[in-house]
Amino acid sequence: xxxxxxxxxxxxxxxxxxxxxxxxxxxxxxxxxxxxxxxxxxxxxxxxxxxxxxxxxxxxxxxxxxxxxxxxxxxxxxxxxxxxxxxxxxxxxxxxxxxxxxxxxxxxxxxxxxxxxxxxxxxxxxxxxxxxxxxxxxxxxxxxxxxxxxxxxxxxxxxxxxxxxxxxxxxxxxxxxxxxxxxxxxxxxxxxxxxxxxxxxxxxxxxxxxxxxxxxxxxxxxxxxxxxxxxxxxxxxxxxxxxxxxxxxxxxxxxxxxxxxxxxxxxxxxxxxxxxxxxxxxxxxxxxxxxxxxxxxxxxxxxxxxxxxxxxxxxxxxxxxxxxxxxxxxxxxxxxxxxxxxxxxxxxxxxxxxxxxxxxxxxxxxxxxxxxxxxxxxxxxxxxxxxxxxxxxxxxxxxx
Amino acid sequence: xxxxxxxxxxxxxxxxxxxxxxxxxxxxxxxxxxxxxxxxxxxxxxxxxxxxxxxxxxxxxxxxxxxxxxxxxxxxxxxxxxxxxxxxxxxxxxxxxxxxxxxxxxxxxxxxxxxxxxxxxxxxxxxxxxxxxxxxxxxxxxxxxxxxxxxxxxxxxxxxxxxxxxxxxxxxxxxxxxxxxxxxxxxxxxxxxxxxxxxxxxxxxxxxxxxxxxxxxxxxxxxxxxxxxxxxxxxxxxxxxxxxxxxxxxxxxxxxxxxxxxxxxxxxxxxxxxxxxxxxxxxxxxxxxxxxxxxxxxxxxxxxxxxxxxxxxxxxxxxxxxxxxxxxxxxxxxxxxxxxxxxxxxxxxxxxxxxxxxxxxxxxxxxxxxxxxxxxxxxxxxxxxxxxxxxxxxxxxxxx
Numbered sequence: 047x048x049x050x051x052x053x054x055x056x057x058x059x060x061x062x063x064x065x066x067x068x069x070x071x072x073x074x075x076x077x078x079x080x081x082x083x084x085x086x087x088x089x090x091x092x093x094x095x096x097x098x099x100x101x102x103x104x105x106x107x108x109x110x111x112x113x114x115x116x117x118x119x120x121x122x123x124x125x126x127x128x129x130x131x132x133x134x135x136x137x138x139x140x141x142x143x144x145x146x147x148x149x150x151x152x153x154x155x156x157x158x159x160x161x162x163x164x165x166x167x168x169x170x171x172x173x174x175x176x177x178x179x180x181x182x183x184x185x186x187x188x189x190x191x192x193x194x195x196x197x198x199x200x201x202x203x204x205x206x207x208x209x210x211x212x213x214x215x216x217x218x219x220x221x222x223x224x225x226x227x228x229x230x231x232x233x234x235x236x237x238x239x240x241x242x243x244x245x246x247x248x249x250x251x252x253x254x255x256x257x258x259x260x261x262x263x264x265x266x267x268x269x270x271x272x273x274x275x276x277x278x279x280x281x282x283x284x285x286x287x288x289x290x291x292x293x294x295x296x297x298x299x300x301x302x303x304x305x306x307x308x309x310x311x312x313x314x315x316x317x318x319x320x321x322x323x324x325x326x327x328x329x330x331x332x333x334x335x336x337x338x339x340x341x342x343x344x345x346x347x348x349x350x351x352x353x354x355x356x357x358x359x360x361x362x363x364x365x366x367x368x369x370x371x372x373x374x375x376x377x378x379x380x381x382x383x384x385x386x387x388x389x390x391x392x393x394x395x396x397x398x399x400x401x402x403x404x405x406x407x408x409x410x411x412x413x414x415x416x417x418x419x420x421x422x423x424x425x426x427x428x429x430x431x432x433x434x435x436x437x438x439x440x441x442x443x444x445x446x
Numbered sequence: 447x448x449x450x451x452x453x454x455x456x457x458x459x460x461x462x463x464x465x466x467x468x469x470x471x472x473x474x475x476x477x478x479x480x481x482x483x484x485x486x487x488x489x490x491x492x493x494x495x496x497x498x499x500x501x502x503x504x505x506x507x508x509x510x511x512x513x514x515x516x517x518x519x520x521x522x523x524x525x526x527x528x529x530x531x532x533x534x535x536x537x538x539x540x541x542x543x544x545x546x547x548x549x550x551x552x553x554x555x556x557x558x559x560x561x562x563x564x565x566x567x568x569x570x571x572x573x574x575x576x577x578x579x580x581x582x583x584x585x586x587x588x589x590x591x592x593x594x595x596x597x598x599x600x601x602x603x604x605x606x607x608x609x610x611x612x613x614x615x616x617x618x619x620x621x622x623x624x625x626x627x628x629x630x631x632x633x634x635x636x637x638x639x640x641x642x643x644x645x646x647x648x649x650x651x652x653x654x655x656x657x658x659x660x661x662x663x664x665x666x667x668x669x670x671x672x673x674x675x676x677x678x679x680x681x682x683x684x685x686x687x688x689x690x691x692x693x694x695x696x697x698x699x700x701x702x703x704x705x706x707x708x709x710x711x712x713x714x715x716x717x718x719x720x721x722x723x724x725x726x727x728x729x730x731x732x733x734x735x736x737x738x739x740x741x742x743x744x745x746x747x748x749x750x751x752x753x754x755x756x757x758x759x760x761x762x763x764x765x766x767x768x769x770x771x772x773x774x775x776x777x778x779x780x781x782x783x784x785x786x787x788x789x790x791x792x793x794x795x796x797x798x799x800x801x802x803x804x805x806x807x808x809x810x811x812x813x814x815x816x817x818x819x820x821x822x823x824x825x826x827x828x829x830x831x832x833x834x835x836x837x838x839x840x841x842x843x844x845x846x
Contacts, residue, residue: 069590176736177733178578182582188473189473189753190472332576341733350732358585361768
């Protein structure tokens with residue numbers, strides 16, 4: 047019997063509770079022992095809850111209880127989640143989390159404490175919601191040097207872009223629609239400006255390389271500038287526009303990473319990921335391309351990943367699982383000029399080939415503008431040429 | 447340092463060798479210790495091999511060497527792979543395999559021996575080649591009761607169907623093409639008649655339920671009867687035809703399973719899996735739909751999965767990983783009448799609605815024939831009605 051606790055009884059926390067109750071037989075089978083829920087930490091009152099005796103407002107009840115071996119941190123936010131997690135790990139308890147911000151910000155430190163205390167700090171639910179991706183990347187692809195990770199990592203922006211693509215809605219209408227459906231927050235900046243996807247590609251990159259990639263060093267661009275015309279141009283090129291978290295592991299040992307809208311051929315598996323779904327395409331030097339697809343958010347899907355980590359932590363109580371990365375002094379972030387992309391460009395200027403040289407012309411869909419695809423360029427080259435040409439309406443990286 | 451051996455130096459075996467040599471640093475990092483290859487078993491001579499001293503023709507060299515802890519069985523075929531695996535497990539060594547026939551046929555017995563001897567018998571490479579699917583199903587979805595598994599599990603048939611869909615080739619031409627490209631054997635029966643996919647869905651079903659599903663009890667139909675007209679009809683319905691290994695976990699505790707061509711809407715993620723790629727769609731009661739996609743065969747992809755199991759076996763030397771299923775006296779195979787499907791039907795008979803009742807008419811693409819989609823029917827109902835109607839040209843289950 048493993049005794050466990052939940053910290054935070056919001057959407058994901060109540061999902062974890064539901065799964066522990068609903069699927070207790072399956073959990074016992076998977077873990078080889080029952081998981082018994084002993085505490086739920088939340089500052090709010092839940093007097094009508096059928097198991098109100100489980101609730102506490104004092105984290106010390108959990109920290110000081112030697113019976114507790116695994117704790118699910120599903121509070122979200124940096125504080126006090128960071129302090130609580132640290133204290134729990136220090137007191138020899140494993141912690142599992144869905145908190146991507148915490149993992150991306152304090153992951154190296156928390157992983158080091160877990161290693162020192164011989165317990166687990168697991169975070170399957172922090173990327174891709176219910177999709178198994180952290181453990182497959184770490185374990186099942188353990189024979190591979192990872193060459194590239196490219197993912198649709200944010201369901202809100204994928205929903206908005208899908209509405210633009212499928213129902214020809216404008217960005218503003220699609221966003222309002224997402225908000226009305228509960229897929230986007232009233233303040234949607236973290237999603238639509240790419241910050242959420244940035245934390246997630248940082249976690250995946252750190253895990254694949256074994257070294258911390260600081261998310262502050264990842265060039266991040268959202269979808270707020272994508273227009274219906276861009277989407278239509280993409281369609282005319284048998285492509286779609288998706289917000290991609292992208293990381294390439296370069297031969298010089300550094301990681302090139304960005305979050306940006308990219309134009310993908312419809313035959314690309316990532317192009318078929320619609321609505322609020324997420325998908326992660328991983329390229330290994332032995333396996334080639336593999337993709338993991340599923341619900342990137344939601345109460346039970348995310349809780350499913352949290353509980354899978356609780357099971358794994360219970361199994362690995364006596365011997366911790368090797369998962370995570372270390373902080374190094376070395377700066378592993380590549381320069382944005384270490385990687386070239388082709389760009390789809392719209393402009394009202396003429397004389398394109400004088401500045402961009404060989405380009406592939408694209409049939410114009412808007413009177414008075416030129417559209418084309420460049421040869422592969424670094425970010426600096428693209429910036430210089432764009433400035434020189436002037437009157438750039440859009441420039442979007444092509445996913446090759 | 448974990449000392450390991452390879453049994454069988456064919457395509458996959460030489461891929462395992464290549465990965466152990468090529469990616470030794472990555473392997474050490476993933477396993478927490480180096481993997482040292484001590485033997486390669488093969489009955490053939492490899493006198494020109496740079497490490498010819500590793501080769502042996504006598505399996506007892508491996509069985510009797512106490513230093514060996516993990517062995518990759520990549521010989522294929524039932525015998526002597528079965529006898530060798532059994533002896534190795536009995537002597538306390540972990541065995542990992544890509545041999546789906548062996549796992550589907552003797553899995554329960556070999557898993558029980560592994561459990562008794564406290565070693566691992568792992569088989570990630572037996573389904574989906576390089577795609578991580580066995581471990582994610584077992585571990586990452588451990589909080590879920592699995593409701594359904596549906597997969598494109600055979601690359602050869604998927605290639606043939608894709609050539610029919612994309613390039614409008616006939617079955618015969620597409621098969622000849624697959625043979626010319628090395629994707630199909632000279633005797634293609636195991637692939638095109640669905641036997642290979644049958645072994646694989648049996649393995650996935652057994653793993654998900656924890657109980658052995660006998661592959662002999664799985665209704666298996668290949669793609670030899672699929673014509674270019676069927677493919678064109680599917681296209682007219684915004685669908686494609688794929689060979690699907692299908693398993694549904696019924697509320698009565700039994701498993702309904704089949705291998706058969708099915709008609710899928712193009713918006714279904716499985717519909718986008720082209721060429722020789724494989725994909726497995728798993729529905730859990732908490733997570734909903736997740737899909738795993740990638741190369742279902744090939745030297746390095748398959749070897750990548752074998753080596754991942756070697757790493758995991760090395761990590762779990764002192765404490766075995768919980769993975770597998772048990773043989774039970776209970777018959778867990780559902781009757782083919784425990785599950786209803788809609789069917790796409792072509793016939794030259796009239797009077798369809800007199801026999802099939804409410805049907806959805808499909809515009810005829812061939813003069814003199816009627817095409818329609820039935821309501822959901824059991825296999826017996828479908829057989830009876832088809833016999834009564836007569837002159838059935840095709841009947842293909844619809845994937846709902």
